[in-house]
Amino acid sequence: MHPNRRDLLLAGACAGSTALFWSTAARLRAEVIDDPPPETTTIRLVKSPGICIAPQYVVSDLLNAEGFTNVVYVDAGYVELGSGVYQNKTLGKDLDFNVDFSGPLLLAIERGLGVTVLAGVHVGCFELSAKEDVRSVAGLKGRTVGIQGLESPQHVFLSAMATLVGLNPVKDIEWVTSAKVKPIELFTEGKIDAFLGFPPEPQRLRAQNIGHVILNSAQDRPWSQYFCCMLAGDREFVRKNPIATKRVVRAMLRATDLCVSEPTLVAQRMVDRGFTPRLDYAVQTLADVPYNRWRDYDPEDTIRFYALRLRESGMLKSSPAKIIADGADWRFLNEVRRELGG
Numbered sequence: 001m002h003p004n005r006r007d008l009l010l011a012g013a014c015a016g017s018t019a020l021f022w023s024t025a026a027r028l029r030a031e032v033i034d035d036p037p038p039e040t041t042t043i044r045l046v047k048s049p050g051i052c053i054a055p056q057y058v059v060s061d062l063l064n065a066e067g068f069t070n071v072v073y074v075d076a077g078y079v080e081l082g083s084g085v086y087q088n089k090t091l092g093k094d095l096d097f098n099v100d101f102s103g104p105l106l107l108a109i110e111r112g113l114g115v116t117v118l119a120g121v122h123v124g125c126f127e128l129s130a131k132e133d134v135r136s137v138a139g140l141k142g143r144t145v146g147i148q149g150l151e152s153p154q155h156v157f158l159s160a161m162a163t164l165v166g167l168n169p170v171k172d173i174e175w176v177t178s179a180k181v182k183p184i185e186l187f188t189e190g191k192i193d194a195f196l197g198f199p200p201e202p203q204r205l206r207a208q209n210i211g212h213v214i215l216n217s218a219q220d221r222p223w224s225q226y227f228c229c230m231l232a233g234d235r236e237f238v239r240k241n242p243i244a245t246k247r248v249v250r251a252m253l254r255a256t257d258l259c260v261s262e263p264t265l266v267a268q269r270m271v272d273r274g275f276t277p278r279l280d281y282a283v284q285t286l287a288d289v290p291y292n293r294w295r296d297y298d299p300e301d302t303i304r305f306y307a308l309r310l311r312e313s314g315m316l317k318s319s320p321a322k323i324i325a326d327g328a329d330w331r332f333l334n335e336v337r338r339e340l341g342g
Contacts, residue, residue: 038067038244039250044096047073047275051282052125052199052289053229054101055255057275058266062254066247078107097248098232103156103306105232109327110318114235118249118334120227120299123254123290124218126157127202129187129211130194138165141172146183150175154183155197161215164222167237169313187211199282199289207281214333218290226302227294238329249332253340259291295337300324 043063045056060071074094089204099121108115134143140162147154161167169175176183176192187195188210198203215225231252238245259266264288305324310316315323318326 002021014138016142031032035247036235036243037245039102039241040244041068042070042096043244043248044071044094044097045075046073046095046100050125050198051276051285052122054259054266054270054286054289055121055252055291056099057273058269059251059255060257062251063248066251068244068247095234096237097231097252099229099231099252101153102227102230102302103160103310104130104151104153105230105327106207106303106307106316106323107151107156109323110316113230115327116235116238117230117232117299117303117328118238118330119231119253119283119336120247120294120297120302121229121231121252121291122259123226123228123297124216124224125228125285125289125304126153126196126198126217127205127213128158128161128194128215129198129202129205130214131190131211134214136165137161138167138195139214141167144172144174144191145194145196146176146178147196148183149177153198156228156310156315157316158196159313160306161223163309163313181234199285200276200278202279203284203288218288222305224290225297226305227297230299230302231290235327242332246332246335250339253294253336256291256294257340259286259289263287290331295341299333301330303328 016254039194045059047057051057063071097118105115105117109117128137130139130143136139140158145158147158149155155175158173162169162173178186183192184197184204185199186192188205188208194214195201195205195211200324202213215223217228229247233245233248263283267279267282267286270276270282276282289316303324304320307316313317316323
């Protein structure tokens with residue numbers, strides 16, 4: 001999508017988005033397949049600073065149409081496990097479903113945290129930015145890279161990238177973590193050489209003309225061939241509530257379709273509901289991220305790809321087959337694909 005279309009989307013965003021969204025939700029409510037009612041009417045989802053998971057932020061009305069009367073957003077938060085290792089709030093204890101980054105989900109599955117991956121949602125939301133004298137991922141050897149913490153999404157994805165080009169992510173990269181200053185601030189201040197950002201961070205760096213992009217996962221292979229973010233559910237919730245689970249999968253993928261068909265509406269909705277303060281960054285994110293490939297890509301391929309990369313990096317011990325057997329369930333996705341087409 002070119003900047004002129006982005007500007008048109010931004011100009012078209014309006015305060016009437018609530019009425020328009022309810023109109024869309026009403027149409028989808030009429031299309032809901034005649035499944036039995038869900039076993040529960042409460043769903044807990046995560047609210048995080050990243051806005052590439054836009055479908056999760058506009059899915060509540062569609063969940064209402066699916067019979068969920070109480071949709072709760074839980075603030076994201078990383079818990080330090082020790083030695084600079086961080087883990088996000090877990091499914092089950094804090095959440096029922098989450099659209100999360102594929103790499104960290106595999107680590108959670110291996111640790112037995114009760115995660116079940118249900119579908120791929122979108123491709124390509126992260127961008128790797130660096131100082132002008134760093135021209136490639138291989139050029140990160142001996143350089144400083146800012147991350148939120150060890151085993152954070154930034155650390156996991158960059159470790160996979162480094163391994164793919166022959167670097168040892170433990171020995172060849174100097175990881176910089178800070179409890180007080182965000183990695184993007186360290187990068188804008190010139191204190192680190194590179195930074196992996198998720199929306200709205202890449203949009204901010206481009207707006208401020210800071211650094212340059214050496215890898216764009218929406219455009220650059222092989223990363224553009226696999227899901228960045230996937231829908232996961234708490235294993236016990238999925239086991240006990242199969243009807244509710246299918247309805248959540250259907251609502252989330254319909255919300256993903258809305259990101260393609262109604263990007264202006266989705267961007268304004270995220271701002272109206274307090275998920276992001278900047279409409280221009282939201283509009284740019286909807287323009288940058290490919291939300292139109294959940295029907296085309298196989299989520300199992302994504303698990304295989306990242307499992308192999310993370311095994312090579314030493315972050316994962318399990319084989320792709322074991323990760324899939326322990327932590328994936330495609331029954332609901334297959335049913336929804338038949339209903340929605342694709």
